[in-house]
Amino acid sequence: MHSNEVATLVKKHVDDIRIVDDRCLFATSDKQRLENILRALRVQKVTHISAITGVDTGNVVEVIYHFDCQPAELNLKIPLPKDDLKIPTITEIFPGAIMYERDLMEMLGVKVEGHPDPRRLFLPDDWPEGEYPLRKEWREKSK
Amino acid sequence: MTFVVPIGPQHPALKEPEFFRFEVRGEEIVDVDIHLGYAHRGIEEAFSRRNYKHNIYLSERICGICNVVHSTTYCQAVEQLAGVEPPERAKYIRAIIMELERIHSHLLWLGIAAHQIGFNTLFMLAWRDREYVMDLREMISGGRVHSATNTIGGVRRDVKIEHVPTFLRGLEKLEQSTNYYINLFKSDRTILARCTNLGVLSKEDAIKFCTVGPTARASGLKTDIRRDDPYGAYDALSFDVAIERDGDVWAKGMVRLREILESIQIVRQALKEMPGGPIRIRVGLQIPPNETIERTEAPRGELLYYIRSNGTEIPERVRVRTPTYGNFASMKSMFVGGTIAEIPIVIWGIDPCFACNDRVTLVDSRTGKTRIASFDELRRWRK
Numbered sequence: 001m002h003s004n005e006v007a008t009l010v011k012k013h014v015d016d017i018r019i020v021d022d023r024c025l026f027a028t029s030d031k032q033r034l035e036n037i038l039r040a041l042r043v044q045k046v047t048h049i050s051a052i053t054g055v056d057t058g059n060v061v062e063v064i065y066h067f068d069c070q071p072a073e074l075n076l077k078i079p080l081p082k083d084d085l086k087i088p089t090i091t092e093i094f095p096g097a098i099m100y101e102r103d104l105m106e107m108l109g110v111k112v113e114g115h116p117d118p119r120r121l122f123l124p125d126d127w128p129e130g131e132y133p134l135r136k137e138w139r140e141k142s143k
Numbered sequence: 144m145t146f147v148v149p150i151g152p153q154h155p156a157l158k159e160p161e162f163f164r165f166e167v168r169g170e171e172i173v174d175v176d177i178h179l180g181y182a183h184r185g186i187e188e189a190f191s192r193r194n195y196k197h198n199i200y201l202s203e204r205i206c207g208i209c210n211v212v213h214s215t216t217y218c219q220a221v222e223q224l225a226g227v228e229p230p231e232r233a234k235y236i237r238a239i240i241m242e243l244e245r246i247h248s249h250l251l252w253l254g255i256a257a258h259q260i261g262f263n264t265l266f267m268l269a270w271r272d273r274e275y276v277m278d279l280r281e282m283i284s285g286g287r288v289h290s291a292t293n294t295i296g297g298v299r300r301d302v303k304i305e306h307v308p309t310f311l312r313g314l315e316k317l318e319q320s321t322n323y324y325i326n327l328f329k330s331d332r333t334i335l336a337r338c339t340n341l342g343v344l345s346k347e348d349a350i351k352f353c354t355v356g357p358t359a360r361a362s363g364l365k366t367d368i369r370r371d372d373p374y375g376a377y378d379a380l381s382f383d384v385a386i387e388r389d390g391d392v393w394a395k396g397m398v399r400l401r402e403i404l405e406s407i408q409i410v411r412q413a414l415k416e417m418p419g420g421p422i423r424i425r426v427g428l429q430i431p432p433n434e435t436i437e438r439t440e441a442p443r444g445e446l447l448y449y450i451r452s453n454g455t456e457i458p459e460r461v462r463v464r465t466p467t468y469g470n471f472a473s474m475k476s477m478f479v480g481g482t483i484a485e486i487p488i489v490i491w492g493i494d495p496c497f498a499c500n501d502r503v504t505l506v507d508s509r510t511g512k513t514r515i516a517s518f519d520e521l522r523r524w525r526k
Contacts, residue, residue, distance in 0.1 A: 023372050024436065047350050048366075050438065051464035053449045066436060066447065066464075071371045073436060075449075096353025098472050100464075122180035133188060 001044060001069045009044060010074070013037045028077045031087050037076060038093045041067060046074075049090075052100035054108040056136045061108055063087060065097075080110060089114040107134040145173055150486060152181050159496070163486075170482045175475055190461035195221055195295060195428050198458065205463060206496055207288060208251065211237075211244045212441040213463075214293040219374060220437035220448045221295050225430050233297035234376040235417040240284060240292055241439075242406040242413075246317065247276040248442035249399040252494045253324065256396060259488045260337035265327070272320045275313045282306055297423025307414055314407050321403045328397055338393035342477040342489030345390055352473035356444020356466050357398045358493045362390035368440040379416070380409050392492040399494075428456045441466050443494050467496045 001009070003025045007017050013036045014027040029037060048068040055062045060079045067074040080087060089112050090097050101112045102121040109132035112118065120127070132138060151162035160181040166174035186205055190198050202217040203210040215237050222229055250273040257265035277287045283302050284290035292298050328334055344354070349362035359366050367384040369377045385401035387394035430452040437448045444466030453459040470493045477489055 020435070026434070048353050050353075050445060050447050050469075051449070051462065053460075053462040055451060055460045055462075064449065066449070068371075068445075073372065073438065075436060094353070095351050096469075096472050099468065120180075122183040124180065133185065139188070139191075 001046075001072055003072045006069050006072050006074050009040055010037050010076075013040070014076075023071045024073050024075070026075045026077065028079070031078055031080070034076075034078060034088065034090070035093075038090055041069070041074075042093055044069070046070075047094075049094045049097050049100070052097060052104055054104050054110060054134065056108060056134060058136060061085060061110055063104065063110060065090070085109060086111045086113055088112075089116075091116060106132070108132050109135065144168070148483065151178075161495075163490070165478070165483070165486065167483060170484075172478050172481050172483065172486075175478045177471060177474060179471070187461060187463060191458055194456040195430065195458065198461070199293060199295065200291070202463075203289060203291065203293075206465065208248050208496065209244060209441045209443070209446075210289050211240050211292065212439055212446060214291075215241060215375070216437050216439045216446055216448045217450075217461075218293045218295050219439070220435050220450045221430070222426065223435045223437065224433045224450060224452050225295070225426050227296060227424060227426050229297045230421045230424060231376070231418045232301075232420050233422045235413045236283075236298045236300075236302055236422065237293065238376040238380065239302065239410050239413050239417075240280065240290055242409045243276050243280050245406045245442045246403050247273050247280070248494075249403050250276065252399055252491070253396065256338075256392075256488065256491055259491050260333060262331075262333050265324075268320070269324070272317060275316055279310060279313045282309065294423060295428075296426040297421070299423070301422050302414070302417070310414060311411070314410060318404065318407050321400060321407070325397070325400050325404075328393070328400060334396075335393070337488065338396060339389075339391055341392045341485045342481060342492050343389070343391045344473055344477050346388075348473060348476045349390065352476070353469060354444075354473045355469045356441070357395055357402065358444065358470050358473070360384065360386045361394035361398045363388045366445075368438050368445050372438055374437070374439055376413065380412055382409050392488055395492045395494075429454065430456075430458075443467055443496060444469060465496065467493070470495075 002022050003019045007019060007025060010027055013033045014029040016028050018026045046067055046069050050066040050068050053064040055064065059082055061082060063078045063080060065076045067076065078087060087110055089101060091101065098117065099121060101115055102119065104110050105112050105118060106120045106123050145166045145168045148165040148167055150165060152160040162178040164176040165172050186201065189201060193201060199214055199217060203214045205213050250269050254266045254269035257269060280290055281287045283306055284292045284300055292300060344358065344362045346363045349359050349364050363386060365384055365386050370384055382405045385398050385405060387397050432452055432454050434451040439446050446466055447464040449462040451459040481489065
């Protein structure tokens, strides 16, 4: 699907869409509507998730899912306030996301609810609880 | 009754650290667990503490083997953020160096795979041929491995007209040897006995676990970012996407060998069609707030960079998703049902690239339970 087709598909579930070009678009939604988007993508035979990125923007952590819609890349943003950092797992629909969600949990402290294997991925086992290296607070602390 | 066989952190195939915990019943593998992070260096965070120019060198050091594709992806992403287009000639030079990188990476794979199956003559031959590529890279970029060719807005060194004949001679030799290796792969008893029906990844599993690169193509998935989402000069270059259907180690090797031939053709075509003109433009480093993603086809598969800028010379966030990271989720289905003897070659089948921080697994011989000891704990014992 090209960017326009992806935009038409997800339009009713997202707040705003920015089409960069024919093969790249950004969209913002929330966690309540996430499952609808995933199911809509799945029906259109989108099976590949390229990555999940977490960005700390201060009071909000943005979780960005990068879906490969052949050829367009859909970058779906879900902003989560820092006092409620929880998001449901997408591994039931996209099993390939299992590693990326573990990464998201340990690096930014986003709790992925229902994850089948919520262990650490890269950080050592004796890394202190509650310390998340990609958070803004951690950056201030480690300067 | 199952036993646990810990393998690593010393890699059975490559001099890089990670840890595999195999659960076996007799010779058969029933489960596998992978511990990563022995070489975690915090590069994503380091990106947000350096300016765009310094980050070129940082991105090149994520991976030694595929350094050019990392820096190209990074530079292309920054160029997109800044809204500039590099000159056409620079795009062709990038493509040439990236394809040379793919050839040398695949030959390196072939050599180590041959070593894993006890075919050391082929190991020596493949690495001899890899030297041709290294010489060509040195000739045009000044570095055998780290070429430091890319910069934001183009490339730093031009391909000179007097380099072309040497290039074509080098490619000729490589083509001959690759054709020989392909014949060998189809006919040699050792290779067929040690590579067919091992570590099979079905097409369904390849789709399910979002595999990328030669690993996916060996399972029959026609995916290649150079064709699906063309970047740089790849829009204008023609090539075939090599795919195989079997999903075993043999298919993964065959895909890589056929890709070498395609890469040779791409380099020839690029040398022939390369336009003249400047090789770089100057780009201001104060990049306004924006975000972008860039995807490229590294030797091991899809490489993704996400960059967010904030108006300063330092990026707000850089996310790197390397191809091996994308292929890890599929490893379990390659191992389960196999035997211990095939572990090294199956691991090597996905051409893993790990980058370290040590830990040890302890197996209690009475209860059979395992636990991980931390570095601190080990240090206390030593005292």
